[in-house]
Amino acid sequence: MRATSGRTVRDLRRENRTTVLRRLYFDGPMSRFALGPATGLSSGSVSNVVAELAAEGLVEEAGSVDSAGGRPRTLLRISPGSGCMIGVDVGETRVRIELFDLTLTELARTERPLAVDAAEPPARYEVGVVVGHIRDGIAEVLDTAGVAPERLLGVGVGVPGIVAHGGPEGAVVHGQTIGWDAVPLERLLRETGALPATVPYRIDNGARTMGQAELWFGAGRGARSAVFVLVGSGVGACVATDPMGPGRALEWGHLTVRVRGRRCRCGALGCLEAYAGAEALVARWREAGGNPPAGADEETALAALRTAADALDTTAVAVLEETAEYLGAGVSDLINLFQPERILVGGWAGLQLGDAFLDQVRAHARAYALHHPAARVTIGLGTLGPEAVTIGAAILPLADFFAHGGRRAEPETPESEAPGTQPAWRTTLRERTAH
Incomplete structure (x- = not known):
């Protein structure tokens, strides 16, 4: 079913879930009564969304507050244990890996030093070494905290350089100052087999991950x-x-x-x-x-x-x-x-x-x-201190989680490419350029 704006009912439901999750995450605990004006949703929509999120274990009760002349209102919050994220900072002298719960409480961390070659500074960033450090660090923090890989929302990685997304190999890093020329880091990490295929890697520039952390929490x-x-x-x-x-x-x-x-x-x-x-x-x-x-x-x-x-x-x-x-x-x-x-x-x-x-x-x-x-x-x-890059990297899968309404991203099903479903301008220009 498609709404009049072009969005489907499923899209609207996901957006409502995202709105409630974000409000509870950044401003909670909050009552259902307070969520209405805070989100702009009707009381019925808030009740439906909260019921769904609670049934899935994403939202839990967190005490109550008195109301003006009525019964105490139950406060709601994000459940800390309903998901985990890993943040990775590929820094100048070491690779830092941290495991967080959904409220960004640190559960485990480890660091792997990068050897510095004064004659050739980029040597510290040898691709195989960095990939190995990330693989081993992921295994260590999961084992230390006793967290199953399937509980991860994803792994975020902050790196130096330009990160290109959208190609067949996933995120590709162009790190001119560290000697990385079109390194398919996402594919290389996936090939290590450190995590199930359902757990995404999100890779981005380290300054951007630091900025995301300071913008949300700093x-x-x-x-x-x-x-x-x-x-x-x-x-x-x-x-x-x-x-x-x-x-x-x-x-x-x-x-x-x-x-x-x-x-x-x-x-x-x-x-x-x-x-x-x-x-x-x-x-x-x-x-x-x-x-x-x-x-x-x-x-x-x-x-x-x-x-x-x-x-x-x-x-x-x-x-x-x-x-x-x-x-x-x-x-x-x-x-x-x-x-x-x-x-x-x-x-x-x-x-x-x-x-x-x-x-x-x-x-x-x-x-x-x-x-x-x-x-x-x-x-x-x-x-947020010198570890802001790591925190921001962990936010990358968290942001995806919010954007999908508290659900893991699912592959998009493309609409039919039949001529009748295409915009008129596309068909017209195709016919024009064919002559």
């Missing part, structure tokens, strides 16, 4: 539009214009900030990442005469740079001040292009540099940006 919550900046070994960003919709990953780190400038990891000259990424920042400190700890990883070296600057070491101060100006100039481009309500900085390096450094970035951003949008943007730090 400093971006309530924003109408926001840009999320990830500063780690490299630099990336995500722009979001819909509080519930997916953000869009930006290769912001490869914006040219200096013509014929420093060589970036991507091979180009003058990229923002070549000046503001942690790897480049430590290298610039060394080139300027600084003394990063011998053999230290990037996090330790960056901490040493920050300590030296706090002690008023002139070389360290100069490097950080220049870096703040480059980042501020890059942020000004985000302000001018997207005119967001908020810009939030995250990533382990961005958070490690902290508020004092961010004050300088704010000043430079406002100096370089147009006055009108610059006066209306708030620039701050993310609040």
